[in-house]
Amino acid sequence: MQAQTLKKTNDGRASGERVNRADREESSQRVNKKDDMPPASEYKIIDRERDTTVVDTSLSIQKYFKANYLRQDNFELIQFHNVGMTYNKLGYNFRDFSLNPTIGATAKHYNYTSKDEIYYYETPTPLTEFYFKTVLEQGQNLKSFFTTNLNPRLNFSIGYEALNSLGEYVHARSTANNFKTSFNYRNKSDRYFLRFHFTSQDLEQQENGGLTSEGIENFEEEVPEFENRASLAVQFQDAFSRLWGNRFYLDQEYILIRGNDSTQNNQVRIAHEFSAEDKNYSYAQGEANEYFGPSLEDEDIKNEVKHFEYINEFKANYYQRLLGKFEFSAKITDYRYEYNSIIVQNDGNVIPNLLNGNIYSLGGSYANKIGRLSYQGEAKYNFAGDFDGSFLNGQLNYKLTENLNVNAHLSISSRAPNLNYLLFQSAYENYNWFNDFSNINTQILGGEISHKKYGKIEASLTQINNFTYFGTVGEAENINEVFRNVEAFQATDQDVRYAKLKATNDMKFGVFGMHHTLMYQNTLNGAKLLPTPELVTRNSLYYQDHWFKKATFIQTGVTLKYFSDFNSNMFNPILNEFVVQDFTNLDGFYNVDVFFNAKLRTARLFFALENVTNLFNGNTNFTAPGYALRDFRFRFGLVWNFFL
Numbered sequence: 001m002q003a004q005t006l007k008k009t010n011d012g013r014a015s016g017e018r019v020n021r022a023d024r025e026e027s028s029q030r031v032n033k034k035d036d037m038p039p040a041s042e043y044k045i046i047d048r049e050r051d052t053t054v055v056d057t058s059l060s061i062q063k064y065f066k067a068n069y070l071r072q073d074n075f076e077l078i079q080f081h082n083v084g085m086t087y088n089k090l091g092y093n094f095r096d097f098s099l100n101p102t103i104g105a106t107a108k109h110y111n112y113t114s115k116d117e118i119y120y121y122e123t124p125t126p127l128t129e130f131y132f133k134t135v136l137e138q139g140q141n142l143k144s145f146f147t148t149n150l151n152p153r154l155n156f157s158i159g160y161e162a163l164n165s166l167g168e169y170v171h172a173r174s175t176a177n178n179f180k181t182s183f184n185y186r187n188k189s190d191r192y193f194l195r196f197h198f199t200s201q202d203l204e205q206q207e208n209g210g211l212t213s214e215g216i217e218n219f220e221e222e223v224p225e226f227e228n229r230a231s232l233a234v235q236f237q238d239a240f241s242r243l244w245g246n247r248f249y250l251d252q253e254y255i256l257i258r259g260n261d262s263t264q265n266n267q268v269r270i271a272h273e274f275s276a277e278d279k280n281y282s283y284a285q286g287e288a289n290e291y292f293g294p295s296l297e298d299e300d301i302k303n304e305v306k307h308f309e310y311i312n313e314f315k316a317n318y319y320q321r322l323l324g325k326f327e328f329s330a331k332i333t334d335y336r337y338e339y340n341s342i343i344v345q346n347d348g349n350v351i352p353n354l355l356n357g358n359i360y361s362l363g364g365s366y367a368n369k370i371g372r373l374s375y376q377g378e379a380k381y382n383f384a385g386d387f388d389g390s391f392l393n394g395q396l397n398y399k400l401t402e403n404l405n406v407n408a409h410l411s412i413s414s415r416a417p418n419l420n421y422l423l424f425q426s427a428y429e430n431y432n433w434f435n436d437f438s439n440i441n442t443q444i445l446g447g448e449i450s451h452k453k454y455g456k457i458e459a460s461l462t463q464i465n466n467f468t469y470f471g472t473v474g475e476a477e478n479i480n481e482v483f484r485n486v487e488a489f490q491a492t493d494q495d496v497r498y499a500k501l502k503a504t505n506d507m508k509f510g511v512f513g514m515h516h517t518l519m520y521q522n523t524l525n526g527a528k529l530l531p532t533p534e535l536v537t538r539n540s541l542y543y544q545d546h547w548f549k550k551a552t553f554i555q556t557g558v559t560l561k562y563f564s565d566f567n568s569n570m571f572n573p574i575l576n577e578f579v580v581q582d583f584t585n586l587d588g589f590y591n592v593d594v595f596f597n598a599k600l601r602t603a604r605l606f607f608a609l610e611n612v613t614n615l616f617n618g619n620t621n622f623t624a625p626g627y628a629l630r631d632f633r634f635r636f637g638l639v640w641n642f643f644l
Contacts, residue, residue: 037125037643044122046184046195048115048251055127057641059553059599061515062538067133067597067606067637069141069163070110075517075538078563078623081630083135084174084476085205086110086571088578088624090536090563091519092498094462095411096441099361099382099389100333103307104420105281105576108243111203113178114566115249115275118197120184121147121155133606135165135639136630145226155184168229171208171237177201190256195251197397202244207283207573209235209291210626213480218617219628229631238286241576248388264319271315272349277527279307283426283574292428292574293484296343301427303574308336308418324368333359333385339425343432351432355423372399387416388439408447414439417468419612420575421488430473430485431574437490441465455505464496468527470572471580479583479625482570484595486579496526515540529580533563533588542595553599562590570625581625589621606637 017458033447043055069083076091086107094627126148133141140162148158157318165175182197211219215233218226226232252272259267282304288295295301310333317327336356343351363380374397383390391413396408414423417437425432473485502519519536523529542557568586594609614632615622621629 022510029183035082040126040643042366043127043643046120048118055641057599057602057604059521059555059597059604061513061542061555063142063604063639064555064595064597064606067604067639069133071131071143075561076519076536080571080623080627081136081169082172082174083141083165084111084163084176084203085119085167085172085604086576088542088568088571090533091500091502091521092462092530092532094444094464094498095393097378097391097393097411097413099310099380099387099415100311100359101416101418101422103279103281103305103337104418105243106418107571107578108203108205108241108281111176111178112181112243112245113199115247118180118182118199118249119157120182120195120197121157122184123147123155128642128644130638130640130642134635135163136167136633138166139164141165153186153188155180157184161405169208169211169232169628170230171206171239172233173206174204175332176203178203184461191255193253197247197249200249201246202242204240204242204244207239207240207241209289209573210571210624211235211628216626218627229628235291235626236285236289238291240282240284241573242282242284243280243576245277247277249276250274252626259319261321265321266557269315269317271317273311273313273315275309275311277309279309281305281307281576283576288427291480291483293430295428297427303426303431305420305425306336306338306339308334310334324366327365329361329363329365329380331359331361331363333361335359337419337423339423341425343425345429345432349434351425351434352423353425355386355419359385359387360387362391370504373397378574389413389415391415398482398555403452404570405450406447407450409444410446411444412442414441416440417488417490420577421468421490424488424575426574428574430487433487435488435490437468437488438466438492440468453507455503455507457504458500458502460494460500462498464498464526467491467526467529469502469580470575470577476583479570479581482583483572483574486572487574491526491529494526496530498522498530498532499524511543511545513542513544515542518624528567528582531567531569531580533566535588536563537561551600555595555597556597559593559595560590561593562588564588568624571627578624584625586622586625587620588616591621602633602643603638603640606639608635608637609633610635 039055040055045053067073077087078090079087087110117123129145131143137143143161145159147155149155151281158181161178162331163174165174167173175579179200180197183528185194200326212233212235219232253269255267255269257268259265282302285301287299287300288297289375311331313329313331315327317325319325339353342353359382361380361382365378367376377394379392393411400406416439421437422435435540443463444460448456448458450456468490469484471489473487476482504517506515507513517538521532522534523532538559538561540557540559544555546553565588567582570581572579594612596607598605610633613629623629
């Protein structure tokens with residue numbers, strides 16, 4: 001769903017939970033009148049933190065940036081050639097405050113919907129949204145969504161996404177099926193709230209390992225018989241990766257003490273969250289390939305790991321108009337990370353098949369506002385169980401003027417590496433390890449200055465101790481040998497320090513506008529472990545106006561994106577992670593897209609000529625070592641809301 005314009009009450013809580021019953025009944029009465037459709041602002045979208053936004057059917061340059069497979073601005077990413085494939089990172093954000101290690105395979109998770117990406121709704125009438133966008137070489141990408149209030153206190157939503165894209169290169173088909181449904185309920189007294197969702201997701205990719213050395217040479221030299229990209233040689237044509245899982249989530253909240261005025265002064269709430277998720281990742285290959293080194297099996301290779309996680313969290317919060325909001329929490333996590341075999345290596349080392357246990361956590365948060373200054377802090381600590389962990393996060397915001405805001409944040413965290421760094425099994429001999437790594441310690445200091453007219457500037461400095469990464473054991477003679485002996489590593493002898501500065505500006509001059517985003521970054525220490533382009537920029541020049549007696553709003557222009565050279569990591573399909581290498585540099589390049597967008601009532605149309613530079617710049621651009629940038633394409637997309 002598209003949403004913006006956050007509405008909150010004075011105490012910082014979501015307005016979607018503060019509308020009294022009289023107002024709701026009045027709204028319901030208005031809806032029952034024929035030809036009296038409520039405004040879009042009455043279609044509320046509530047996130048996991050209970051902040052409320054509203055449906056937004058406008059067309060803007062930001063909406064154009066989000067008209068893609070992920071439905072989010074992917075400025076800091078560069079996508080592999082086929083829709084549904086992974087992305088290479090052009091920038092990093094380390095503000096992850098989860099204390100539980102995950103299954104890993106992070107390159108596979110871009111379109112795996114997390115708990116924080118599920119929304120709950122309150123709608124005066126049924127609402128439907130369709131998203132469609134053409135893909136590459138046969139297939140489609142369709143996302144459909146429907147929500148309605150079954151009665152004034154109970155909302156139901158259901159959504160489904162389907163992707164099928166053959167891709168330009170041989171054995172690169174992407175498929176995805178994402179199903180989600182949610183309920184949002186409040187009782188007659190507006191004291192009990194319940195939110196529930198269920199997701200079932202299945203993401204599968206044909207893996208070809210990228211182009212061979214011969215394939216890269218034929219691509220770069222523009223040999224005519226290889227203009228059909230399916231003719232270029234790839235590393236293999238019999239491998240598949242798959243990520244699938246189901247999640248059941250329940251969130252209950254009860255107002256124990258209502259409070260004594262309209263701002264809920266002295267209000268006390270208790271809450272309970274329960275989540276049960278099983279997630280599976282597998283890599284299958286018809287025959288062993290020497291590209292990954294020696295193997296334990298010659299054919300029918302299948303690596304599969306299962307991850308089960310059950311979370312119970314209990315919360316209590318108190319709000320006092322002058323003192324602010326206090327919240328305390330206790331959480332219990334049961335986890336199970338499991339392979340189906342135990343491996344005994346030639347040197348006698350035993351690779352177990354299981355990591356399982358419990359994690360017990362305590363947490364607290366505080367938020368308040370004094371005049372133009374608002375501040376909040378949050379802390380959590382794993383006090384018992386199998387993994388230590390803690391984080392402390394603080395944030396200050398000061399509104400200097402009506403248009404100018406200043407924000408500063410500090411976070412300190414310590415958490416275990418993801419589970420695939422600790423334990424991994426494969427039919428390939430050199431992809432088996434069992435590690436006892438220390439916690440990753442991260443410190444981040446950052447800030448932001450934003451102006452409604454002149455844009456915003458963000459800056460951050462990150463230091464990471466015990467940085468974990470995947471790399472090559474021993475010396476590889478050439479790039480084709482990087483994956484023959486891969487292992488998980490932890491940098492205990494050096495810290496990684498990463499500085500980032502990002503500026504965004506959107507200016508309009510009558511019917512013309514320009515949007516600029518510029519990011520400078522530098523890995524001050526540990527550049528080989530965290531390679532980044534020093535400069536990334538995106539610049540759009542566009543024209544927008546109402547046409548046909550204001551019946552249609554159109555927007556057309558051109559976007560140029562550029563990043564500088566950097567020593568990009570290599571994508572590894574067995575791990576579905578990126579591996580550090582130092583054999584080849586990824587040349588920076590600029591890319592030009594021409595777009596024409598239009599809005600007709602509640603429908604937004606997106607037409608794009610993608611990678612126009614390919615028509616005159618030749619075959620020189622890659623998204624990662626071995627993976628060429630997609631060719632010039634014309635693509636069409638549609639986002640359509642129906643208010644019934």
